[in-house]
Amino acid sequence: xxxxxxxxxxxxxxxxxxxxxxxxxxxxxxxxxxxxxxxxxxxxxxxxxxxxxxxxxxxxxxxxxxxxxxxxxxxxxxxxxxxxxxxxxxxxxxxxxxxxxxxxxxxxxxxxxxxxxxxxxxxxxxxxxxxxxxxxxxxxxxxxxxxxxxxxxxxxx
Numbered sequence: 001x002x003x004x005x006x007x008x009x010x011x012x013x014x015x016x017x018x019x020x021x022x023x024x025x026x027x028x029x030x031x032x033x034x035x036x037x038x039x040x041x042x043x044x045x046x047x048x049x050x051x052x053x054x055x056x057x058x059x060x061x062x063x064x065x066x067x068x069x070x071x072x073x074x075x076x077x078x079x080x081x082x083x084x085x086x087x088x089x090x091x092x093x094x095x096x097x098x099x100x101x102x103x104x105x106x107x108x109x110x111x112x113x114x115x116x117x118x119x120x121x122x123x124x125x126x127x128x129x130x131x132x133x134x135x136x137x138x139x140x141x142x143x144x145x146x147x148x149x150x151x152x153x154x155x156x157x
Contacts, residue, residue, distance in 0.1 A: 023081070026074050060134060
């Protein structure tokens with residue numbers, strides 16, 4: 001490795017790592033907070049189909065929209081911390097890898113029995129059954145949100 005690139009890499013790599021970690025943390029916190037608020041607004045009867053742990057269409061739409069916004073914010077944070085343009089690619093890679101891991105380890109739905117109307121937030125998170133196609137859409141939504149957030153797509157002039 002040429003001697004002139006060593007100081008550059010010593011500065012750049014920690015910056016990229018900080019950018020990806022900070023961006024993912026931003027996305028995680030945003031999703032956790034907004035999903036919790038959305039669940040309290042919709043309630044169990046709005047988030048799930050009647051007498052079931054299957055999520056409702058309204059919940060799917062809300063989670064896709066909030067997931068895009070989270071990824072958009074993550075892309076914005078990522079490009080603010082590391083302006084080289086490389087960190088968003090690593091963040092996108094992380095989202096794709098975590099999406100694949102989620103798809104691979106998603107087991108068959110477990111029969112949970114009938115759902116009552118007074119389900120708490122943590123029980124809802126643990127028992128919610130979403131359609132399989134959502135597992136494939138979520139990483140794509142994340143990639144698009146990050147790309148828009150860091151202005152890889154639709155760069156403002």
